[in-house]
Amino acid sequence: MAVRRRARELWARLTDPAQWNWRRMTGEAVLALGLGLLTALAEELSGRGWILVVLASLAVVLLSLVRRTLPATALVLTAAMSGMSVNGAFLLLMVASWSAGRRIDAVLRALGAYAAAFVLFEVLVLRELRPVSPESVLATLMFLVLTVVPGLTGRYWAQRRTLVRTLQERHLQLLREREMVAGQARMRERQRIAQDMHDSLGHQLALIAVQTGALEVSRGLSDQQREAVGVLREASVTAMRELRAVVGVLKDGTVGDEEPDARVVAGIGGLVDSAAAAGVRVRLERSGEARPLAPAADHAAYRLVQEGLTNACKHARGAAITVCLRYEPDSLVVEVANGPTPQEAGTGRSEAVSGGQGITGLRERARLTGGIVHAGPVEGGGFRLAGVFPYGAGEDGGTTTFVAAEDDFRQQLTAVAPGEGEPVNGRLDPREEFKNVMSLRKNNGCLIGCVVGLVLLVGLVVLVVLGFGMVLKEADKAMIDHKTYESIRVGASEEAVRKELPSGRSFLTDGLQGQGPAEPAGAKCLSLLAKDSSSELSTERVYRFCFKEGKLVEKRDFRVAM
Template sequence: MNATSWARDLWRRLTEPGQWSRRRAAGECLLAFVLAVLAAWGEYVTGHGWVRAVAVAVAVAVLSVVRRALPATALVAAGLLCGGTEGGGLLLPVVAWSAGARITGVLRALLAFSASFALYAALVVWIAHPGWVWLAVMHTLFFLVFAVVPGLANRYWTQRRTLLDTLRERNAQLLRERQMIAGQARMRERQRIAQDMHDSLGHQLALIAVQTGALEVDRELTGRQREAVGVLREASVAAMQELREVVGILKDGTHDEGQPASRVVAGIQGLVDAAAAAGMRVGLERTGEARPLAPAADHAAYRVVQEGLTNAAKHAPSASITVSLRYEPDSLVVEVANGPAPEGAGGRATAGAVSGGQGLTGLRERARLVGGMVFAGAVEDGGFRLAAVLPYDSAEAREAREARETTLVDGGGDFRQQSWAAGPGEGGAVIDLLDPREEFKDIMSTKKSNGCLLGCGIALLILVALAVAAFFGVSKAIDETDKAMVDPSVYASVKVGDPEDQVREKLPSGKSVLVSDLQGKGPAAPAGATCLTLLSKGGSTDVNTDTVDRFCFKDGKLVEKREFDVKN
């Protein structure tokens, strides 16, 4: 790849759509500015001058901006800058945080962090502080805390978020498939019921219609008998028509083609006329402007009237009945009310009337499914009233219907445990039911989950290494400090002319790297004397100045003690 294509690819990654939203651009610019200012200030206060401070600030700002597009390159450059300058330390954790999530592949990330650490350690240990090999432990600890830990933390957090997103998508897919399975199960059951109804009830009703038709033309029947047989024939034909409609609804949820769309308008009048022809005193009242209902609500209204007339015929055959349809602003009110049965034989309930006891329960369920309600009970004058409130086909009713149609199977048991006898060619399940353990194994076998587990293991090892390094580093630092520093009270208690053995017993050994570069600094030592150079615990208030206590011995006695300041 030549320089032109490399630059074009870099520009494409920097200007990728969605990479720089207004909020992100503002945040990145602010972060780069703050890091650049802090880096320039750090360089300037340590005495490196404005030229170097500005150069370091520009480098920090550039690396901060490109760290998303070039994570590995920015990480290596940040390690180099942090090791060679005083102001680049704050950039390292920021770049490492981004690099941990954006460097693809564990091996590539390991190489990038290793290269960054190698450059950082080379500049800090071998260039900035030659001979301070023991400080490698402390700087290694610094790099682990401010570079490796942020990188691993962001890498783990990103992989965990990705894994959770994947699990959410898988869960949503399972829920959709669960809905499909439940919908297919309902459809198969409805088709089975429709087939049973068609095969059994359809056959019986057809026989009734044929027999009553033949009986109606029998010459031996009287006019009244022929009229009663005609009513039975019409009822059987109407029952067959209703059966066909119900079978059609059970099969695909729609009415048969060519049938009226509204039973409320076209069907209830027929029910009232049939009841009147059978000798019942019934009337129909309509109020309000007719409005369309959803098919299920329309069917429920028809069933309410049918059930009300049937109950009145059973329990109060001679009572007057009023069927009313009231079109309210938000719903249709269907009511069947009958007065008290007159006294006498005709006012008693029909002997042997068959009652399944499920009519009102079924009506309440129908109304509930369309967002309505049913009321039934006796009235003050001794009659009975059956009423239903059914909403129109509004947006709310459609939402309720759609929610009902997509209702999941009963949550009492896992849908994976359900099975159907139907095979693949008979509307079987649309997915293979997987064992949860196999599903979990499949999820955890993905690259991202493996990377997450590997990241957790590496993070644990690094934490253990950090704890060990911190323990040895602190112990070494304390030991080196004890060998190199003297208390001001000890310095004051030592007098020139004291025996060398007594003086050295009061002083530390001085065999520490903290004072290794102090040799030869300060005033000239007495000729022929052996000097012990130590750091004073009193110290100077200037962070760039060390207070040094020097003790010189000759011929077994202390010939000089001197305290002076040395610039770092």
């Protein structure tokens, strides 16, 4: 049962759709096919039978396809094939080592996989080659170069990607923390402002409401004066209610228990009626079919009428005021216009009315909703304040706007998460973020791995250079060319011949003694290897010189099995 369960788990890992998108499938198929063809060509040139050629090619293709899911297994099996002199396996060895370096997370497991691959390769190589021979040394160095360098490179690349991803996640975390700190600072500042407004304005407005209430019931006032005082009392009560609403917004973002229609377009009629009750000559005109607005635009339209009436009462006393609401197909047009004051009617001109901070604030409110505000004198005297406020969503699903894209704050606000603060793009799950951070620490850190990998790479390069230098030095002690062999004559003195020949004291010639034809009786022989290349890969050419009584008595040329 355990074997079946493991087999099902392995099959699920190999066929996981997340690992095999169309691009990866194409790349892996091309790579596996290329390695298989190169292996078949190399094995065919080596004189292997067609059965061995097919088996080696299929093994290379299979290992290439599973190296991502089973990196350690693919590395060890590829090393075994390289040790069995499968020529195409050396190309796969680089690819398998790269995948193992990238995908084996645990350091000890990676070291174990590479050590097992090296030991298995050496065992299989030494079964066919002498332990201390040029071929075995070169095979070992080639194996180390083809495994260690790609493995370290792959591990460095994987750790660098992990480090970059972790730094990005930490950066996003810091942005979120900065947003939280800034939000808390804004909340404290708003609470302080709200407290100051409540303490200063609230007290004064309460006194006004109490005094006007007492004055309203005074017997010494006429009916007209009592009505004016009642309007003042209602205005102070309304101001108190709006102050509580503003304080509530500043403290915790809640509006309070105010009626929904108090400060929106639906409340403009009541605003005009209050002004008319105070003796202002004002009338309200409506046109078009009423349509709902976005909450911000609805409130901004109400504030525009409120600001227009206030400015007209302050700067154009006695002038007739017209409030106009026109529902256009794409927007609501709100207009507050007053004619010239009675004392200026004869001159035909009026002084320009300054909007001050009120009109500046209206323009900002309108810009936040995608609308515009215009204020200025009109021809013939008077002043006009008008605003255009778009409706919510259009028929095409979009939103009408009358400002430039860079000034449309609604597009920016939609990118902000619930709450206040600057939008942060690329938000990630904090649990995934901290999991990656902890996994990076668990792997002993990317910097340590990079430093160790660099040291190992430098040591490997030094080892390769020293190994080649040692092999060349030993070759000078144990090898001669055919021309030198032909130039030496039998009968020459031993001293003269040895001056032309190397010493022969090298590990390359250790296994040559006693090989080849029988040596002359009583002679001392020196066996050397030939420098010229041999057409037969399984044999080695040997030159032997035998000395007796101070002279060269024989020289022989023969071959020995490798």
